[in-house]
Amino acid sequence: MPPANDVLERLAQAESEGLISASAAANIRRWLTEPPFEKYRPRLLEDIEAGRWKTLDDAFYAVLEFGTGGRRGKMYPVGTNVLNERTMAESARGLADYIIKRKGIDSSRSCVIARDTRHNSPEFAQLCARVLAAAGFKVYLFAEPRSTPLLSFAVRHLKCDAGIMITASHNAPSDNGFKCYAANGGQVIPPDDEGIIDCVREASDREIPETPFEKGIADGSIVLGGADVDDGYIAAVVGESVSPARDLSIVYTPMHGVGETSVAAALSKAGFTQVNILASQRTPDGDFPNIPGHVSNPEIPKTLEASIAEAKATGAELVLGSDPDADRIGVAVPVSGDPKGAWTTLDGNKIGALLAAFVMKQTKAMGRLRSDHYLVTTMVTTQMARALAQREGVRVEDDLLVGFKWIGQRIDEMGPAGFLFGFEESHGYLKGTHVRDKDAAVAALLFAELAATVKDRKQTILEYLDDLYRDVGHFAETLINKTLEGREGATQIKTLMTAFRENPPRQLGGVELAEVYDYKTHEIRSVSGTEKPRPLPQPSGDLLIFHTQEPGTRVAVRPSGTEPKIKFYLFARTDTSGTEPLERIKEKTFQRLDGISKAIEQYIQDVLKT
Numbered sequence: 001m002p003p004a005n006d007v008l009e010r011l012a013q014a015e016s017e018g019l020i021s022a023s024a025a026a027n028i029r030r031w032l033t034e035p036p037f038e039k040y041r042p043r044l045l046e047d048i049e050a051g052r053w054k055t056l057d058d059a060f061y062a063v064l065e066f067g068t069g070g071r072r073g074k075m076y077p078v079g080t081n082v083l084n085e086r087t088m089a090e091s092a093r094g095l096a097d098y099i100i101k102r103k104g105i106d107s108s109r110s111c112v113i114a115r116d117t118r119h120n121s122p123e124f125a126q127l128c129a130r131v132l133a134a135a136g137f138k139v140y141l142f143a144e145p146r147s148t149p150l151l152s153f154a155v156r157h158l159k160c161d162a163g164i165m166i167t168a169s170h171n172a173p174s175d176n177g178f179k180c181y182a183a184n185g186g187q188v189i190p191p192d193d194e195g196i197i198d199c200v201r202e203a204s205d206r207e208i209p210e211t212p213f214e215k216g217i218a219d220g221s222i223v224l225g226g227a228d229v230d231d232g233y234i235a236a237v238v239g240e241s242v243s244p245a246r247d248l249s250i251v252y253t254p255m256h257g258v259g260e261t262s263v264a265a266a267l268s269k270a271g272f273t274q275v276n277i278l279a280s281q282r283t284p285d286g287d288f289p290n291i292p293g294h295v296s297n298p299e300i301p302k303t304l305e306a307s308i309a310e311a312k313a314t315g316a317e318l319v320l321g322s323d324p325d326a327d328r329i330g331v332a333v334p335v336s337g338d339p340k341g342a343w344t345t346l347d348g349n350k351i352g353a354l355l356a357a358f359v360m361k362q363t364k365a366m367g368r369l370r371s372d373h374y375l376v377t378t379m380v381t382t383q384m385a386r387a388l389a390q391r392e393g394v395r396v397e398d399d400l401l402v403g404f405k406w407i408g409q410r411i412d413e414m415g416p417a418g419f420l421f422g423f424e425e426s427h428g429y430l431k432g433t434h435v436r437d438k439d440a441a442v443a444a445l446l447f448a449e450l451a452a453t454v455k456d457r458k459q460t461i462l463e464y465l466d467d468l469y470r471d472v473g474h475f476a477e478t479l480i481n482k483t484l485e486g487r488e489g490a491t492q493i494k495t496l497m498t499a500f501r502e503n504p505p506r507q508l509g510g511v512e513l514a515e516v517y518d519y520k521t522h523e524i525r526s527v528s529g530t531e532k533p534r535p536l537p538q539p540s541g542d543l544l545i546f547h548t549q550e551p552g553t554r555v556a557v558r559p560s561g562t563e564p565k566i567k568f569y570l571f572a573r574t575d576t577s578g579t580e581p582l583e584r585i586k587e588k589t590f591q592r593l594d595g596i597s598k599a600i601e602q603y604i605q606d607v608l609k610t
C-alpha cells in the first residue's frame with residue numbers, strides 16, 4: 001500500500017528545510033513507494049512521524065560501499081547506507097548475480113558462509129544462505145560462530161566460487177558487515193568489488209527471492225558446515241610452526257568473539273598446554289560486555305587490561321587476545337626487570353616486526369630460507385620490516401595500499417610458494433598459504449613460539465626487540481584516529497583530506513615536510529610548491545604520504561575504509577649504529593613523534609574551525 005500523500009509532503013518539507021539531504025530524500029521516497037520495500041514501510045513511517053531526520057539522513061544519504069573490509073557500518077532497520085535485512089539480502093543477491101554473469105546461468109556455483117558472535121549475525125548469515133540458495137547456489141553454512149580466516153580457508157578447501165563472512169570485525173556493537181571473498185580465499189578486489197556493487201545496485205530495485213531454510217536443508221542446496229573444515233584449518237595453522245619450544249604459560253582472551261574455535265584450538269593442538277582462557281570475556285556476546293568501552297579492538301591497549309591482571313595474579317608469561325572475528329591479535333608482555341612487575345601492550349607494528357624477524361631467523365636456522373622468499377607489508381606499516389628483511393637478504397613488497405586484500409593479491413601475483421610472512425600495522429599477520437587473509441590463530445601460535453623460544457634462552461621479548469633495534473635502528477610509530485560520524489562527519493573527513501592535499505603544513509613539530517606522495521592524483525609534489533610535480537605510478541587510493549628531511553620520518557593520511565575515521569600514521573627512526581645508549585635514542589624518536597602528533601592535532605582543530 002503506497003503511503004498517504006501527507007507523508008510524502010512531510011518528506012518534501014523536511015528536504016526544503018534542509019533537515020534531510022536530497023539524496024536521502026530520494027532513497028526514502030523509493031522505500032515509501034516501491035513494492036520491494038513494503039515490509040520496511042511501517043518502521044520508516046514511524047521514523048518520519050517521530051521526525052528522526054538526522055538518523056534517517058545518515059541511514060539513507062548514500063548506498064553503503066565496499067570499503068577496506070567489505071560493506072560495513074551501523075545496523076539500522078531501514079536505510080540504504082546501513083546494515084539491515086534488506087541491504088544484506090541485496091549484498092548476497094548482488095554477489096550471486098555477479099557470479100552468474102561471470103560463469104553463466106547454467107553453471108554450477110557454490111558459496112560458503114560464516115559469521116561471528118555479533119547481534120543479528122546468525123540471522124544475517126541464514127538470510128544470505130536463503131538468498132544464495134534461491135539463486136541456484138550450493139551453500140555451505142556454518143551454524144555456529146567461526147573466524148574470518150576459517151572462512152577464507154573454507155572457500156579454498158570447499159572449492160567455492162565465493163565466501164561471505166558476516167562480521168564488523170572489531171567495530172562497536174552497533175555495527176555489522178558483509179565481508180566478501182573470491183575463489184582464491186582473498187577479500188574481493190577490483191574489478192570484482194565494483195562488479196558486485198553494480199549488481200547490488202541492480203538488485204536494490206527488485207524483490208529478492210529466498211529459498212525457505214528448511215526446504216534448502218531438505219533438498220541439499222544448503223549444507224551445514226562440517227568438522228572436516230575445522231580440522232583441516234587447524235592442521236594448516238599448526239603446520240606453520242617454526243619452533244618446538246612449548247614451555248610457556250599464556251592468558252588468552254577471545255574478547256567475547258569466536259577466537260576460542262580457532263586461536264585456542266590451534267594453541268592446544270600445537271601443544272601449548274598452559275593456556276588460560278580469560279573467563280570474564282570467554283562467552284560469545286555481541287555487546288562485548290566485559291571489554292572496556294565495549295569495543296573488542298586489540299589496537300586499544302585497555303582491551304587487554306583484565307587479561308594482564310589475570311596474568312599477574314597467576315604468574316603467566318604472555319597475554320594474547322583476538323578481535324571478534326579472530327583475524328587480528330593483541331599482545332601484552334612483562335616489562336623486563338621491572339621491580340613492580342609491570343606489563344606493556346605491543347602495538348601492531350612491534351608485533352609484526354617481532355614476528356617477521358622471528359620467522360626469518362627460524363626459517364634460516366632450519367636451513368629453509370630460499371632466494372625466492374619474500375615478505376609483504378603495506379605503505380602504512382613500519383619500515384622496520386624492510387630493514388629486517390634486507391639484513392636477512394629477503395625481498396620485501398611494501399608498496400601496497402591499506403587492506404589485507406592487497407597482501408592476498410600480491411601473494412598470488414608473486415607466487416604463493418615464496419611467501420614467507422605478511423603483516424599490516426592494524427594487528428593483522430599471516431604466515432602460510434592456507435588462507436589469503438590475516439589470521440589471529442597463526443599469529444598467536446607464532447608469538448607463543450617466539451615467547452617460549454626466547455624464554456628458553458633466558459631472554460625476554462622486550463630484550464629481543466631491543467636487539468633488533470640495535471641491529472637495524474630504532475623504529476617507532478604512532479596512529480592518530482579522529483572519529484567523525486554520519487554525513488556531517490564524512491564531510492569533515494573530506495575537508496581534512498583536501499586541506500592536507502592542497503594546503504599542507506610546511507612543518508610539523510619542527511620537522512620540515514619535504515614532499516608529498518599523492519596516490520589519488522598520482523603526483524609527487526614538493527610541499528613548498530616550488531618544484532614541478534613528478535608523476536607517481538600506481539596503486540590508486542585516497543592516501544597521502546608526507547616525506548620529511550629526516551630519513552625514516554614520515555606521515556601518512558587517509559580516510560578509514562571500515563569506520564567513520566580519518567587516520568594519521570606517524571613514522572620515525574633513529575640510527576643506533578653509534579655509541580649512544582639505546583634508551584637515549586628511543587627518547588629522541590619518541591620526542592619527534594610527540595612533536596609531530598601535537599602539531600597534527602592542532603592543524604586538525606584549525607581546519608575544522610574554519
Ligand SMILES: O=P([O-])(O)O[C@H]1O[C@H](COP(=O)(O)O)[C@@H](O)[C@H](O)[C@H]1O
Pocket residue numbers: 068069168169170327328402403404405424426428559560561562563567
Ligand atoms: O577490520 P578488519 O579486521 O576487517 O580489517 C580491515 O580493516 C583494516 C583497517 O582498514 P581501515 O584503515 O580502512 O579502517 C585493514 O587494515 C584490514 O586489512 C582490513 O581487512
Ligand SMILES: [Mg+2]
Pocket residue numbers: 148168169170323324325326327328
Ligand atoms: Mg577482525
